[in-house]
Amino acid sequence: MTRRITSLVQIEFKNDIDILKVRDTIRKVCADIGYNKLSQTYILTAISELTRNALTYAKEGLVKLEQVEDGMKIGLMISVIDKGPGISNIELASTDGYSTSGGLGKGLSGTKRLVDDFFIESKVGEGTKVMVIKWKT
Amino acid sequence: MPQVPIIKLGEVLLVSIQYDLDDKSILKLQEDIASEIVKTKATGLLIDISSLDLLDSYFCRKLSDMSRMALLMNTNTVVVGFRPEVAISIVEMGIEMENIKTALNTEAGLEILKKNPRK
Numbered sequence: 485m486t487r488r489i490t491s492l493v494q495i496e497f498k499n500d501i502d503i504l505k506v507r508d509t510i511r512k513v514c515a516d517i518g519y520n521k522l523s524q525t526y527i528l529t530a531i532s533e534l535t536r537n538a539l540t541y542a543k544e545g546l547v548k549l550e551q552v553e554d555g556m557k558i559g560l561m562i563s564v565i566d567k568g569p570g571i572s573n574i575e576l577a578s579t580d581g582y583s584t585s586g587g588l589g590k591g592l593s594g595t596k597r598l599v600d601d602f603f604i605e606s607k608v609g610e611g612t613k614v615m616v617i618k619w620k621t
Numbered sequence: 622m623p624q625v626p627i628i629k630l631g632e633v634l635l636v637s638i639q640y641d642l643d644d645k646s647i648l649k650l651q652e653d654i655a656s657e658i659v660k661t662k663a664t665g666l667l668i669d670i671s672s673l674d675l676l677d678s679y680f681c682r683k684l685s686d687m688s689r690m691a692l693l694m695n696t697n698t699v700v701v702g703f704r705p706e707v708a709i710s711i712v713e714m715g716i717e718m719e720n721i722k723t724a725l726n727t728e729a730g731l732e733i734l735k736k737n738p739r740k
Contacts, residue, residue, distance in 0.1 A: 522710075
């Protein structure tokens with residue numbers, strides 16, 4: 485079965501106030517799709533973490549929201565893209581408990597647990613792209 | 622962004638965070654709490670987050686900082702009003718809420734502060 489992807493919106497962010505705008509957009513999109521409260525909270529929290537990461541390391545980034553349909557399933561595919569320093573050791577960064585910013589969160593590994601699918605691409609000196617999918621239950 | 626009101630109730634300062642705060646507002650809140658503690662000599666701080674639909678690791682760290690700062694000024698802090706989905710998300714992510722005492726709601730929080738007074 486092929487997946488159908490529909491682009492919804494792209495939001496650039498350069499500071500913490502922009503992250504609040506991203507959250508508001510996600511709230512609206514989640515309401516449109518009809519996610520339950522827990523799923524919406526998981527998505528908001530995951531993207532909050534990822535955009536905060538991008539701000540910390542790259543000072544700015546881009547959030548892409550796309551609707552994805554796979555047979556009967558419908559979900560949201562969210563990409564957080566930055567042109568920052570990149571992650572040299574993705575495996576280490578995804579380890580439980582690993583954090584370079586002294587954060588309380590368990591970095592990428594914590595965010596992974598909030599979503600259904602998690603993809604990360606990173607090139608040192610070029611940037612990082614994290615893509616997550618959360619299906620509507 | 623309008624500033625977050627701080628209300629004095631006896632020995633306790635009540636702070637109700639009604640919406641997503643930007644970084645500058647969080648810092649302002651921290652400063653306002655510190656000066657209110659000095660001004661009122663409050664020994665308890667209750668932070669109500671029941672209006673928030675998410676807590677990320679950054680905000681949790683800020684709550685922890687506020688709690689530690691208050692303690693340096695002889696004030697105990699309780700954070701109340703975790704929505705179920707917020708509590709579940711924090712645990713699922715593995716965020717450690719360090720130095721933060723919590724309670725279900727404002728009443729329970731005030732009880733805790735009353736039972737553990739700082740003189």
